[in-house]
Amino acid sequence: MLAQLLHRNGIDSVIVENRSREYVIDRVRAGVLEQGTVDLLIAMGVGAGVQQSGLRHDGLYLSFQGQRHHINLTSLTGGRVITVYGQNEVVRDLIDARVATSRPLYFECEQVSVHDVEASPTIRFRHGGDDHEIACDFIAGCDGFHGICRPAIPESELTIYERTYPFAWLGILAEAAPSSTELVYTRHDRGFALFSMRSPRITRLYLQVPPDDSIDHWSDDAIWDEMLTRMRTDDGWQPAIGRIIQKSITPMRSFVAAPMQYRQLFLAGDAAHIVPPTGAKGLNLAASDVLVLARSLKSYYETGSRDHLDRYSDVCLRRVWKAQRFSWWMTSLLHRFPDELPFDHQRQLADLDYVTSSCAAMTSLAEQYVGLPQEVSHESVGL
């Protein structure tokens, strides 16, 4: 996304990816796009896929004590929506757009390393049996939580803020038509569950499981039993069952590395921060980071001034911390904590009762779920 924004502003870039094209297109991850992310894709000229196949959602359900409660996102936010469109589809659309520009995009790079990030950065890697070295003005560390860019910043320059959660998410994709047109977040005495979808034929479901659980412990029958136990509501609603085509367990973590920059190296997305997926913010935060970074680089090349670049981290972190707070709050609202006291249990139910009955509380949830306003405008990157 950053490369496409830079391309539209006449700024050269090289993308260095260590996985194969097929791997990154098949990798199943996020699927909820904020209104601002969809607007950005469309403004960039990469919105045909999401406009054609994205599933527009005007609301969501919070389910507890056997009842589903509807929250109308659209009416509470003056017409804003979320769109369900797989992250892998977004990646596919962006790769197609990149290839169409004929600018460099390397897959299956090995031994990727970054050097001299203080003043004259270089990136070295092996590709197709050859050694490559790229000299550049800046490196954008968009290489995820386990990438190499964050560790290239001296430890003394970074402050790490972190919280791990005493549970993980077991996620499945199933060949089943979604039995609800909107997401259902369920708080159950046996733990959290989430009903979601990827397309009119594919259901995406999640279960809260212990943090050290292994997917090998879960037969497909056991997964469906647990899904139905947690999600079935008193009016008879439940997810439709189908063949499970993908299943995995993901740990839950809140993480921020600050500042998100060091001299000529700028971190964006999961390289700088991780949120628990309950608020559906991970992909959307990565998109808003690169919008700010593109604006900052454009300003630098147009004016020679580093003003915007120097403020990159501060601008991003304002949004990141609000998304961190929202994701932590949604997680706390809906999960069972192993050390939960009877007091906490009652407080959680009161919280759910409040957020599903107070217009003010529902509005607060809705405006954060559809996405707070972007820190910088699309116009600032010439869109």
Ligand SMILES: Cc1cc2nc3c(=O)[nH]c(=O)nc-3n(C[C@H](O)[C@H](O)[C@H](O)COP(=O)(O)OP(=O)(O)OC[C@H]3O[C@@H](n4cnc5c(N)ncnc54)[C@H](O)[C@@H]3O)c2cc1C
């Ligand atoms: C299993 C899983 C499920 C998720 N589910 C959800 C969800 O339901 N909702 C949600 O909002 N978010 C979810 N997320 C989070 C969301 O996917 C991320 O926030 C988002 O992918 C961040 O984008 P990114 O570009 O910063 O990082 P990534 O998407 O991780 O991209 C980083 C890229 O860098 C590449 N890379 C890594 N190291 C190197 C290297 N040394 N050299 C070259 N390339 C490298 C990687 O292969 C990868 O393609 C999930 C994440 C995971 C891992």
